[in-house]
Amino acid sequence: MNKTVQRTVIFEELHGVKIHPTADEVYAMARKRMPNISIATVYRNLETMATNGDILRLDIAGKRRRYDADLSKHYHLRCRSCGGVSDISQAAISQVTQKLEKLKGVSGIEGYSLEFRGICEHCQNGEVK
Amino acid sequence: MNKTVQRTVIFEELHGVKIHPTADEVYAMARKRMPNISIATVYRNLETMATNGDILRLDIAGKRRRYDADLSKHYHLRCRSCGGVSDISQAAISQVTQKLEKLKGVSGIEGYSLEFRGICEHCQNGEVK
């Protein structure tokens, strides 16, 4: 992992925002400091950083991929209208959801999805799919 | 919503399997009964049925979209290795997860994702993004 100006700019720009930007949005931010940076460089580095655990990759439900420089454990609220992502702290999550159920009209929260990840029975047994 | 043979075939094929197929997989199944059916027809009808609430659309984490004819409330296990989806009943879910944490080696479950859906503060206030 060599140090490059591009890498630094991408990392810093991602750290400077709270909007959980897409690659395109990071690209737009980076271009202001580095007009010749390539969109491919942005995609490539965001993926590398995410793989290395330096940033979070937010892969959700058919929408564009977003990235998060905040590595602390927390949850996200995705807006059905604008597609944006905002944070929900882990500490607040259970309290919030219980209260939200009772406070109608105060919040737009409409539901949540729970997805388990792992290795299925077939793969555990080495069967071909 | 007219009745068409294609619609019936797609619906029946989806009901006949437990694998939560992708559009491609439904297409492959449907072709056996109707060799000239178009992939576009499969995509179109699966989307329409999902929108109408006749089937479930399983949009998960950057993977291909899958569909489920089982409308009962239940959860899914997605395999990291093959990408397949299998069911977890709602009744079993909390018991299972607690027990799985203690039974190492017996299950491949490695984590889960929780995503909230709703309208964010900005959109609730009618602000442009």
Add this chain to the structure above:
DNA sequence: ATTCTTTTTGATAATGATTACTATTACTAG
């Protein structure tokens, strides 16, 4: 500092899933 080796970049092409388009065909009400 100079050369060599490896990594990274920028530009662009390719990919792959989904969606859009359109002329033709199938439904369905009357």
Add this chain to the structure above:
DNA sequence: CTAGTAATAGTAATCATTATCAAAAAGAAT
């Protein structure tokens, strides 16, 4: 049956992401 509407087959377009690759930059070794 016929007119009017909806759906289909075939294919093109879209769009986010990946892949490719020659040129440039970074790091290591002299």
